[in-house]
Structure formats: C-alpha cells, structure tokens
Amino acid sequence: MSGLHGVATDLTYEQAGFGAPVRRGSRPAIVVVDLTRGFTEDSYPSGADLTDVVAATTRLIEAGRCADVPVPVIFTAIAYTEAEATGDSVAWLHKAPGLRALREGSEAVDLDPRLPWQHERDVLVVKKGASAFFGTHLAAVLTGLGCDTVLVCGATTSGCVRATVVDAVQSGFSALVPRECVGDRAVGPADSALFDIQAKYGDVISLADAVGYVSSLSQRSISRDALADLADAPAVSRWVRSEDVRLHALDYGGELPPLVVLPGITSPAITMDFVARELTDLVRPVVVDVRGRGLSDEGGAYGLAEYASDVEALITGLGLDRPVLLGHSMGARIAAVVAARAKVPLRGTVLGDPPMSGPGRAPYPTSLDAFLRQLSEAQRGTDADEVAKSWPAWPRREQALRARWLSSCARQAIVATHHGFEHEDFFDWWPSVPTPVALLYGADSPVVTAAGAAEAAASNPAASPHRIPSAGHMIFWDAPSAALAALRGALEEILSPSRPHSRQRA
Secondary structure, three states: OOOOOOHHHHHHHHHOOOOOOOOOOOOEEEEEEOOEHHHHOOOOOOOOOOHHHHHHHHHHHHHHHHOOOOOOEEEEEEOEOHHHHHOOOOOHHHHOHHHHHOEOOOHHHOEOOOOOOOOOOOEEEEEOOOOOOOOOOHHHHHHHOOOOEEEEEEEOHHHHHHHHHHHHHHOOOEEEEEHHHEEOOOHHHHHHHHHHHHHHOOEEEOHHHHHHHHHHOOOOOOOHHHHHHHHHOOOEEEEEEEOOEEEEEEEOOOOOOEEEEEOOOOOOHHHHHHHHOOOOOOOEEEEEEOOOOOOOOOOOOOOHHHHHHHHHHHHHHOOOOOOEEEEEOHHHHHHHHHHHHOOOOOOEEEEEOOOOOOOOOOOOOOOHHHHHHHHHHHHHOOOHHHHHHHOOOOOHHHHHHHHHHHHHOOHHHHHHHHHHHHHOOHHHOHHHOOOOEEEEEEOOOOOOOHHHHHHHHHHOOOOEEEEEOOOOOOHHHHOHHHHHHHHHHHHHHHHOOOOOOOOOOO
C-alpha cells in the first residue's frame, strides 16, 4: 500500500486481501474526466490550476495515438441545462451548489483548450453526476470499441475520478489511474482517494508506466509465409542484446570481411536479401532487423543515438572484426552516426541515399500518412499487386516480400523515425564521417537532391560519390544492376589494401 495512513492501516488492508494488481488488457481507452475550464482554471469557483495535469494527460494521449494500435480517447464534461442549473431536479446541486455555474453553452464547460481534443475522432460524453458511467452511454461506447481497460485521467481525484473508477470496475473494465494525470483542489482528499482506489478498485500508476503501457501495444505480425522466406535465404539467424532490446540479424557467413547492412524505415532484414546474396564473394553480409522491425524487439526510443548504440552492440556482440557499414535511407543515417562516433573500429562506410531533411530544411518527401497507410494495408493483409501501386518499378519478388513483411514493423518505430528525419540533421554527423566513405544516391532521388549532393560533397570532400542512373530513392530496387555495380565498386575501393582506413579529423 502507500503508507499514507501508517503501517498499521497498510497491514490491515493487506490482511484483508486488498491491493492486488489489476489485469491490463490489450485494448485500453483513455477516459479524460472533466478537464473543462470550470475545473482546470482557478478563476472559476469549481476550479483549480491544473496546468500540470493537463500537460501530463496530453502526453499520455499523444503516446496513445502514436501506438501501433491507436488508443481511443473519450472526454467527459459536466453541463447542465438552464432548468437543471437553476431548479431542484438535480439533487447533487443542493450539496454542491458551486457546480450550478457549469451551464450548457458557457465557457466553463468547454474542454481545456490545451488538450489535444480532436472532435472528428474523440467521443465527448456529457454527464450530470460524478461518475462518467452513471446515466451516460460510456459503457456502451467502450464495449463498442472492444476496450477492456480504462486509463482514467482528469478532475477531481476525490470526486469524479474516483466515482468513474468505481463504476468502471463495476462495469467490467480494469482501471488504471496515472497519478500525474489527475488533480484536485486540495492534497488531502486527493491522496485519500488515490489510497482507496489502489486498495479496492484499480492501480494507481506513474505517467511513465502509463506511457510505456500504451506505447507497447502492437499489431506487429509475421505470417507463416513470411517466416518461410527466411528458409530461402542463404543465411542464419543471429541474436544479440542491446541493453533490453533483442536484435535479430541474418548472417550470410564466410571468412571474408564483414559487412553490416542497415535497411530503411520500413524494411526488415529479409527485404535486402537480394542485395546481400550478390555480395557473398566479396564480403560476409550481416543484415540487421533494426529495432522495431522484422524479428527484433521494439524499443522505448527510436532516435539516431539509440539506433547507433544497437549497431555498436551488434558489432561487439557478434565479434565482427572491423566491419564495413552499408546503410540505405534510415540505415544510411544510422551508419553515419556510428562511423562518426567511432566507438567501434570500422573499415569504412557506404551510405545509400540518406535522408538529408532536418531542422530548417525541406521536409522528407514521403509523408508520415503515406507510410502509415501502407502499414495499415499490410496489417489488414496485402499482396504484391497492392504494393505495386506504390512501388510499380520494383522486381516482383521484392514487392511480394514487402507485402509479407511490412506488418512486422512497429507503428511507433515508423512515427518516431519519420519525426527524426525532420528533427535530426544528417549534416550534424556527415562532415565527421571518416574515410573511406562512399555516398550512393539516385539520379532521380527526391531525398538526395542535386543541392543535397552538392552540400554533401562540400561538407565531406573526401567522400566518394556514386550517382545511380535511372534510380530514385530506393536505389537497389529501382535500378538493381546499376546500384549493385556501384556498391561493389565502392566496397572494392574500401577493401583495397592500399587504401588508408581513416582520415585525420580536425
């Protein structure tokens, strides 16, 4: 228990069998109770300054919306008609006459404007009493959405939040209360209510726990047909840990110098099999399922630092001796960071069409909505014909592989990485990438434009540029022969014993 009322009270409750954890389901909803201006602003008689509660609730909502399985959000508001507010029909108003100010059409019943309410997708439940369930259709809404758990936020902790939690569990829903997401006018009643909730009705948890819970929800899936693709690849599965994240890679074996291959934002390792198998006479390819893709675990964060740490852990864990790094798109950005950080020894680096978007630059040309639409298609079931609508020039085998494997990508990994494309600047790292380094880019790429290629050449003049004719951003898929020939040339140059392995940095 909490210790709020002393050890003897805690012991009494424990002996009575209270305080067991609730079951956390796989389909939660966030219920935001009465975060209207009449409660969140201290200028109203019924209100208090709940700025911190609004901010914490906003963070939870945004995390839920970014999850692989977006979490529905339901808002509630107390609002009375003129007759109810001035008359005797609502018994509660005799006990709490300050609530008579919460009249329909007044600013007091407006949702706090700092909340990320989306009227086209979020349900708003208007209520007359303390519980969000009593006399409303909330239970029916949750049932219709297939929800089994509610995360209850809002105000006030000792009043409407507690009443809602009690009715939630009585209606068959597990209840979680993130303590930072609830607020009250006074500390004492709020603490007592949280003690009571934890003892009898739900789990009082931290905001971090709540964010982690909703972020972990996933629709990632890999079909039997997809797993069968691994049997066709001339590689074995290798596993390493990067702290708590288990990483999977396809190792093509051999005694040649290792080549660590880092795919793009929605490309599991198997999708670069057609590249790897063309290089086995030159190198030992090890193709990584980047965190949140393929068979690798999801991670709590998806920034360049986390991705780079994963690669460093993989190189160390597999005992790879001075590998060459090959990255495409997202993977190229990761490779640049690993090379620039120099925490593991490398022979060289090859970057394939790295996104050069970032702060103050043009946005990444493929929108997040386009990525998520393709992911949604894969999660409901897609095929090569549908993939061909987005990628008509790809070889048929690669269209089919994408159809089978895209659903293995975590939604949050895509969302966070796309955000990174526009908020983490490639050119913060690129000038520090040591030689030997090669830059492969498509002649028709909207990602590495002519201006981008020129800036890359100017900021790292020792890099070896390779322009791939008739290729867009997906260089190996758009122009396989030309891209593979350029890649082999770059690798042969890096592996040449007469070529120095690094240059001095200023």
